Amino acid sequence: MKAIAPYIKTGLLCLALAGSMTGCKKFLDQPVAGSYPESDFYKTDEDVDQATTAIYDLMTAHYNSNWASIYVVKTMLSDESNAGGSNSGDQPGYQTLDDYSFNASNDKVQDAWRMMYYTIYRANKVINRADAGTPKRARLIAEAKALRAYNYLELVSLWGNVPLVTGDVPPSGFTSVGRADKAAVYAQIERDLNDAIAVLPVKSSYGAADRFRMSKGAAQALLGKALLYQKKWSESATQFENVINSNQYGLEPSIGKVFSQAGEFGIESLFEVSYTTSRSYDWGNFPWGAAPESNIHIQLMGPRSDFYTKAPSDSLLGGWGFNVPRQKLWDAFQSAGDVNRRKATMMSTAELISAGGNWTSPNAWDFEGFFQRKYGSFQSQTGAPVGELNYGTNWRWVRYADVLLMAAEANFNAGSTPKALTYINMVRQRPGTALPALATVDMNAIMLERQLELAFEGVRFQDLVRWGKAPQELGPLGFVTGKHELLPIPDYDVRSGLLSQNNLY
Numbered sequence: 417m418k419a420i421a422p423y424i425k426t427g428l429l430c431l432a433l434a435g436s437m438t439g440c441k442k443f444l445d446q447p448v449a450g451s452y453p454e455s456d457f458y459k460t461d462e463d464v465d466q467a468t469t470a471i472y473d474l475m476t477a478h479y480n481s482n483w484a485s486i487y488v489v490k491t492m493l494s495d496e497s498n499a500g501g502s503n504s505g506d507q508p509g510y511q512t513l514d515d516y517s518f519n520a521s522n523d524k525v526q527d528a529w530r531m532m533y534y535t536i537y538r539a540n541k542v543i544n545r546a547d548a549g550t551p552k553r554a555r556l557i558a559e560a561k562a563l564r565a566y567n568y569l570e571l572v573s574l575w576g577n578v579p580l581v582t583g584d585v586p587p588s589g590f591t592s593v594g595r596a597d598k599a600a601v602y603a604q605i606e607r608d609l610n611d612a613i614a615v616l617p618v619k620s621s622y623g624a625a626d627r628f629r630m631s632k633g634a635a636q637a638l639l640g641k642a643l644l645y646q647k648k649w650s651e652s653a654t655q656f657e658n659v660i661n662s663n664q665y666g667l668e669p670s671i672g673k674v675f676s677q678a679g680e681f682g683i684e685s686l687f688e689v690s691y692t693t694s695r696s697y698d699w700g701n702f703p704w705g706a707a708p709e710s711n712i713h714i715q716l717m718g719p720r721s722d723f724y725t726k727a728p729s730d731s732l733l734g735g736w737g738f739n740v741p742r743q744k745l746w747d748a749f750q751s752a753g754d755v756n757r758r759k760a761t762m763m764s765t766a767e768l769i770s771a772g773g774n775w776t777s778p779n780a781w782d783f784e785g786f787f788q789r790k791y792g793s794f795q796s797q798t799g800a801p802v803g804e805l806n807y808g809t810n811w812r813w814v815r816y817a818d819v820l821l822m823a824a825e826a827n828f829n830a831g832s833t834p835k836a837l838t839y840i841n842m843v844r845q846r847p848g849t850a851l852p853a854l855a856t857v858d859m860n861a862i863m864l865e866r867q868l869e870l871a872f873e874g875v876r877f878q879d880l881v882r883w884g885k886a887p888q889e890l891g892p893l894g895f896v897t898g899k900h901e902l903l904p905i906p907d908y909d910v911r912s913g914l915l916s917q918n919n920l921y
Contacts, residue, residue: 458545461552467542468556471563472628474535475689477707478811483507484527485713486570487811487874491739493900494876495889498782500720500740506781510738514782516894520904520921529575529906532567536581539564544583558615562630562638565608566687566813569642572601573878576902576918580604591914595905602646609639619664619686627681633659634687637819644822645882649830656823659686660839665816670848671760671869674815675790677797677808686814693799693808702805710799714807718793723780727771731795732763732787733803741786745871754868756849761871763787790872817843817869825862833857840865859883896920 457463478485492499492513499514501507509524518525539560548554564582571578580596582604612635619631640655659665666683668674674684681688691711702708718735726732741762749758765775765785777783791809799806820839828836837857843865844851854861866879880886887897899920910917 454545458542458547461550461556464542464546464553464556467538467546468559471535471538471542471560472689474531474538474707475563475567476691476709476711477531477534479712480527480531480707481705482523482527483510483713483716484524484531486528486532488713488716488739489513489524489528489903490574490874490877491872493890494880495742495893496745496871496876497742497788498740498784500738500782501736502720502722503781507738514893516890516896516900518904520907520910520917522904522906525903526906526908529571529903529909532571533579533581535567536564539567540581540583554615555617558612558635559630561608562612562616562635565605565612565635565642566638568601568605568608569638569645572598572605573645573882574903575905577601577916579913579915590912593913595915602642605642606639609635609642613639618662628688628690630687631664633662633664634814636662637686637814637822640819640826641814641822644826645878647829649826653823653826653830653832653835656819656826659816659819660823665819667816667820667842667846668848669846671757671790672848674812674817675760675792680810684816685812686816686819688810688812688814690810691808693797693806695806696799696801697805698802699805702802708805710805711807711809711811712805714791714793714797714809715804717788717791719775719787720777720780723775723777724787725774725776727768727773730771730773732789733793733795733798735793735804737780737783739788739791739872740782740784741788741872743784743786745867746786748864748867752864752868754849754851757851757868759789760848761788761790761868763789788872812873818873818875821862821866821869824857824865825859828857828859828862836862843869 458467478487488510491497492510499507499511501511504511509522512518512522513524542560543557543564546553546557548557577595577598578601579593580601581593585593612630613632616630616632616635619633622629622631636655636658640652640659643652643655665686668679668682668684673679674682680690692709695709697708697710715735717739718733720737721734724734726734746762746764749761763786765778768775768787778785793807795803797807797809799808820843824836824839827839837854840857840862841853845853863883863885867876870876880889881901886895886901890900902918904921905915905917909915
């Protein structure tokens, strides 16, 4: 997805509140050979299609000259895994998130924040510059609104009050934008998603080449999630019902199928961002200074190859040893008798050795005896000539099982317990999960089901915070009540944008 107009590439450097303002302005004052004025762009369907594709493209930039994946940031904040790596100095930004010793200068937090605002910048351009003069352009503008809403939902749920930028901000206004109240941000999210839902097509109307695009169902699910986060239970349930009753989605037979190469953009997928195995990266041409087209974080999260020998019948390759599962998650699966989902999620050292593999360092940094498999470094998901650099694994951002569990939660809190029970049992009783149906449902059952079904999917931290369970579950890891419910506003933006800081940072 890198066929981007020259002005968009340049504009990436200049998002309000997210870059070097003076240097950027000087850079833009220089003529760029082969470029043309922004006012001449957004005129055709092709222009707007290119600009909208550029929004999706930035959402894949989890490695962009720095390891700063919002997925890994959120996972490090949870009780699912340790940072891992070689030692406490290996990617210290991730290490300090893992043990809650991070501050407002954390590079992972800063760059994750910036990438979301860069993405919003591109979405704003499409929304404000393009006209809906053709059905295609109307659809593309709707996609941009849904993508803007997605990014603002991440921002508001992780940082609280955040700058609400929906148009161009002149340099003179950089220090006056400020942080909008959460209610205003959520209101904008709801407006954007309602606008998008009215225009976007259903998933099945897209051809194979457009599977990555936002659909009506994805926007409805995001709206339901935004309403759920605000405890608007009945309104949230209505949006999830719209998704469920659309007949566009279903559950794969197993978790393993969902996260396999064959499961990408499958029946369970509402929204995912895609990568490719086909760029033929090697150690000489990999773009360490810019966003690659492959998902290098999969290699980062593979079992540390210094100590790992794969089992002959397994395809889980060695990696760089980050995102190492905790004993606590293993124990939760064991206590629930949840064998099949656990096998698709994590593997023990004993299982590795029993299958003919080996692990030679039981005291490796952060290692508690387990390996992560849901986003595993599988041979089937990488390409030549250097497998470590060519993982095409997609991030699954919204999937149907999550929708069903959010629907269960919304309906339970709205007083529709029978519906909540139906939805939680649908997830539990897919063939490959093979768990018994629950006879009754309460919030404890819903919370446990989300913990096990959605492990390593980047939702656990936000769930614990919104449930008020973070002090209980994360306190032993260093979580401080009244502080760590929110991430710090990056220090650079506090200083350059004159933004207020979150509590205790």
